[in-house]
Amino acid sequence: MSIKVIIMDVDGTLTNTNKVITPLTKQTLLKAEEQGAILILASGRPTSGLLDIAKELEMHKHHGLLVSYNGSKVIDCETMETLFNQALSVEEGKAVLEHMKKFDKVRPMIDKGEYMYVNNVYDNMIMFNGAPFDVIQYESRGGKFKLCEIDDLAEFVDFELNKILTTSDPEYLQSHYEEMMEPFRDKLSCMFTGPFYFEFTAPGIDKAKALDTVLIPMGYKKEEMIAFGDGHNDASMVNYAGIGVAMANAVQDLKDIADEVTLSNDEDGIAVTLEKYMN
Template sequence: MSQIKMIIMDVDGTMVNSDKVITPKTKEALLKAQASGVRLVIASGRPTSGIRKFADELDLAENHGLLVSYNGSKVYDCTSKEVIYNQAIKVNQAKRVLEHMKKFNVYPMVDRHGYMNVLDAYAPQIHMNVGDDRMIDIMKYEIRGGNFLICEHRDLAEYVDFEPNKILTAGEPEYLEKVFEEMQAPFKDELNCMFTAPFFFEFTPKGVDKAKALRSICELTNIDESEVIAFGDANNDLTMIEAAGIGVAMSNASPLVLEAADYITLSNDEDGIAHALAKFM
């Protein structure tokens, strides 16, 4: 087995627990690995602003850590404070997606310059999953999680005159399962279209994913993919799990991720990352 030189990990459902915090045991394990020279990379579907607080907590700026945001669309160097990779959706594509979303009972969101741009800042709460009675205030969840201010627009398709890194849509999980194929149909050959949570379906540039971001980081750092351990739980983590030398699924992961993983660790509420690092490092 190759020596592990890099740890790349998803955030929600992986690095943080259900309360959205890094537990002391997981933090200790990551800081210990970093102190031994292992490079830490946080890779999330969240915007960069939504994961910077975790970078601060793990001292990434002092240790050449990296942030992969928007499911691989952007890579940020915490030490140099430079964007080292960025691939966005073209303006005409974004306008077409947002126009098409008007046909569906979903809540589209596009961020820019610290604002999350939406149609309805007071969108009703939605269920967290099919058959789950728990409800979530989707606007508060995304705005607070991404550290955004919120801005309403009457027409997002008309508003967008820039290249966004992603277009996020939220909706009832049961409804999204029924309509997602129709939502993605006009764009599936030119954009990545995927679930990132039962209540989130999003669009990102074609060919962009966490594995592509990982490959660009490995080239930059002269670290081979075989020397990387990756942690994830959702389908947007799948390519990263497959690309890394050791792909680790949290026990709460989706069936596809569980099947693809080299190892299944404990859940994100049971310090799964710390458990796996104790085994492999």
């Protein structure tokens, strides 16, 4: 089988627990590029949070693509041209942010340019795995954003948003996400992207739609694609690609629909699987 497109989620898939690409996985991906395959990073991260990884994998030399904001935007690594962009309208963004005010433990985060906007930079701690976790620092540093406080985000927003990210203790989100998404259930894409992340994007947006919109006109076929993921938001692309692979550390729902399950992100799962399919 000829694999021409390698699609990877980032956190929990391409990067290990320490948020780095292990040497074997990096070596395998660089080799795949030299053999003519293109790499695609498909992540909930903002575009700015993918650039360093793309550079490390030399994707700018091999026509690699960045699918960011959970599929809301696609960038060509070589030209930095936007190939696809479907954002929330100003009205949709305002409606979501207004509704989030009803949930006192939910912290919305939005970004524009070099800034990430939050209500309170000091209201930054959630409980994760039994320990305090500075989620605002984690998200802002990961996206390379400066932080800015805005008292009323719904009133502030007069621009389109590629996504609205909300965070809280995982238990709180599990208890309240149905109510959080209820007004938008049939109007927007609403989903968990991690235990402490629940996101809102434009209607119909997911990673598979972004891939289909860009790759098919380029002449690629689904049968030539392999996709790796670990989270609920990876389900669409794992279903979409000719070979859909779940990491050993993936959520069970993803394992259930994947064509195969590989080793974990700490055990070079991507590299091990690619060795089977690449010459």
